[in-house]
Amino acid sequence: MSKTVPVLIASIVGCIMIVANFSPFLLPARQIAEDWFTIVATIAMMLGGANLCVHHLKNISDREAGWGFSAVTLISFFITIAVGLLKIGVVPESEQQVKFAWSGPFQQEGSGFWWIYQYLFSPIVSTMFALLAFYVASAAFRAFRAKNLEAILLLITALIVLVGQTRDREITSLFLPPPAEGMPQHVPIADLTEFIRKTFVTAGQRAIMIGIALGVVATSLRILLGLDRSYLGGDE
Amino acid sequence: MDFHSRSPGDKNPGAYAARLASAVFSHVFRGSDSSPDWIAGKARPRRAMMKTLTVLFFLLAIPTLSFAEEIPGATKQIAWFDTGKTSFALLTIAICATVIICTELARRGKPFYVRPIAGLLAMEEAVGRATEMGKPILFVPGIEDIREIDTVAGLMVLSSVAKMAAEYDTPLEVPTSRALVMTAAREAVQAAALAAGRPDYYNEDRIHYITDEQFGYVASVCGWMYREKPAACFFLGKFFAESLFLAEAGNAVGAIQIAGTAETTQLPFFVAACDYTLLGEELFAASAYLSGEPAQLGMLKGQDFGKLAAIVLVILGCLLATWDSISPRGKSDDGQNLPRRSQWITDTVLKGG
Amino acid sequence: MTSPLLNKLNALDRRWIFLAMALAVLSPILLQIGSDETPSPPTIKLFDEIERLPEGSRILMAMDFDPTSAAELYPMALSFTRHCCLRHHKLYFVTIWPTGKPMIESTIKAVIGADFGSGDRAYQYGVDYVNLGYLAGDAVAISQISSDIRKARPQDARGTSLDELPMMSGVISVKEMDLIVNASAGFPGGKEWVQYAATPKKIPIAVGCTGVQSTQLFPYYPDQLLGLVTGIRGAIEYETMLAAKYPDPYANRSKRPAFLRGGAQRWAHRLMIGLIVLGNGIHLANRYRRTPHP
Secondary structure, three states, X not given: OOOHHHHHHHHHHHHHHHHHHHOHHHHHHHHHHHHHHHHHXXXXXXXXXXHHHHHHHHXXXXXXXXXXXXXXXXXXXXXXXXXXXXXXXXXXXXXXXXXOHHHOOOOOXXXXXXXXXXXXXXXXXXXXHHOHHXXXXXXXXXXXXXXXXXXXXXXXXXXXXXXHOOHHHHHHHOOOOXXXXXXXXXXXXXXXXXXXXXXXXXXXXXXXXXXXXXXXXXXXXXXXXXXXXXXXXOOO | OOOOOOOOOOOOHHHHHHHHHHHHHHHHHHOOOOOOOOOOOOOOHHHHHHHHHHHHHHHHHHHHHHHHHHXXXXXXXXXXXXXXXXXXXXXXXHHHHHHHHHHHHHHOOOOOOOOXXXXXXXXXXXXXHHHHHOOOEEEEOOOOOOOOHHHHHHHHHHHHHHHHHHHHOOOEEEEEOOHHHHHHHHHHHHHHHHHOOOHHHOOHHHEEEOOOOHHHHHHHHHHHHHHHOOOEEEEEOOOOXXXXXXXXXXXXXXXXXXXXXXXXXXXXXHHHHOOEEEEOHHXXXXXXXXXXXXXXXHHHHHHHXXXXXXXXXXXXXXXXXXXXXXOOOOEOOOOOEOOOOOHHHHHHHOOOO | OOOHHHHHXXXXXXXXXXXXXXHHHHHHHHOOOOOOOXXXXXXXXXXXXXXXXXXXXXXXXXXXXXXXXXXXXXXXXXXXXXXXXXXXXXEEEEEOOHHHHHHHHHHHHXXXXXXXXXXXXXXXXXXXXXXXXXXXXXXXXXXXXXXXXXXXXXEOOOOOEHHHOHHHOOOOOHHHOOEEEEEEOOOOOHHHHHHHHHHHHOOOEEEEEOHHHHHHHHHHOXXXXXEEEEHHHHHHHHHHHHHHHOHHHHOOHHXXXXXXXXXXXXXXXXXXXXXXXXXXXXXXXXXXXXXXXX
């Protein structure tokens, strides 16, 4: 029963979502289902927060490898929650609102939470994202090797697109005669890049997208009909 | 009449619901609690299709009848069916029907060939390698919530990987980016441990929530990878910019890596940095493939018929577009340009999609 | 046959690659070396559409990005907003990313606050622009505001009822918009706006996306996407057009953040090409070394 009820809920809600796509009559039902997901996901956030505390407290208590990071995580977690909930530094925003310190929004400019976002969170995540450039360079150096015919094709395409994406592509037009008066200079590698993007990449993307769409249909049917319940822990 | 008893072979709750509904029907209208044979779980193959249709009918009719009346005000003005989507609805029904028919054929014992997928064949090898090296296995089910079908597909594979890991008694670490995914992952691993006959293998501390924030999650998982040096890493689910971070970290610690996602923008990164990559639909096929159940494998065959339909439509569209470019249709009597022939595909066949 | 250099290269520590990349990116930034671009058709189409729309047209500005991707998308968000303000369109800012709200505020401050907040035709909050803030629910939120904005968001980001804002009168759903301009960093983003709002409601949409997303969105162009501005290159293209049409003050380097970032991108690309060539040189040399020679 503990598995049957979730599967039935999944089946019924899934069917509502499908039918509501074709029947405007069922749109309110879809809305209810979507609202319920938001409620459940929000409650799960609390569960996640509790699990986070337990997990890291246990790491600290057991002195596991990297327990110092767990301590930093917990301290940051509680400081952020306290600053956000207590609305530290928030002032009333407009005449319309109640003139108490807590009446403003927690993300208000100048507030403690805003400061954390602006001067801690924002630079940290930007730095993390910027690290991608290093990883891309390292992966490209290692992976783009002309090992076989397919790899050679991939390598040539990558080089063309890389050159075509920057202004360096104009080097390829140096060897061409100057254009007629008022006409733009022909840039062969730019055209080639566009050709690759529009023809091969788009065609490949569409093929993969069609495959994914059909895969989604089959997987959804497996879930809706309860054929596959492994995501809930399998059969009882 | 016992509404709660289920026959041992009944693994399908949808079918169970249909049986339940049918039992109610027979109880109310026949005044008896004797159920037809197929309600009692003795369905003969030729009735299997009827069963599936009954299930679908109930699943569609119950919500429709329950919620339709909730529309405030004039219900009569709201259409029961959006006629603009007729073609799309027919296509959806045709594809779903094909998948269901193939499932039923597989259940009846019709053998279907499913091509081997290298990434899936390598899963046992990856788990075995981790066992030999005495190192843990990392499984990342993507960074999205459970409402994403990619995440569900990842969790389905987790079930199989966890079963193999439990059989070998190799630690499996599952850090999650969403609390709901953590709960589902715990259920999946616990059930897999039970199925492997190793209930003591399940350790819920190894399946834990980190953070919803994309790069906070990446930092934590990569840090764990550098400290613990897992021998095998599985990245199966929905991934974005973090894909390359995870795959490069796995590569740096020398792990065998199997990745899979339907996020086309991240596939190149996984292909470049991982040993095996499940491309798009292969991720969805993975769980069916690993389960080895005929019904699930039949669904994969149904998918192929969908592909065949897509190929036919693409070829037809290409032919019509070529015909249009060779001989344009010209103008109508009132001087208007006649629509291109290929527009029939987009405006009629695919309308509403 | 052995070669000490080849052995060294075979065992090249990836931290050297990281150092080279750091230099390739840092040097142009520190030396203020920028890069210009020739506008491409998908960018030109969006520019022309904003030019073509009559003054006072309603434009939904969906800012679905966060500080993570701000390096790539913030410059184009600034350009789009500047262009719309120059044409005096009505702007409806919204985000379906929880971390996107500060991005909207930052854009408003940098464009409307700095350039269009004073003068005869100053932009007024609630009359010329509104910040609808964050809509929870990812793609569901898009489908919600496609049918009824007030149901999804009865108040703006400041807590004012939408009915009290003059520019919201007559606006029931996204259907009343003349154009959707989306700065998208991933999921949910451009693809979802196309699938849940633009295509079903038949509203023109243009997306500015990260470079990596462009392959995913290109299949939608030009049928379902009116324009597509991709990555820093697209942002530079847009800035170039803006500078050509409105040279004062948008030809100034200080108003062209993407132009300055383009230099770093250009040098990073050059390094990548060099690394790929070097990697293949090592690979071929290794093959040559393994091949038996008489």
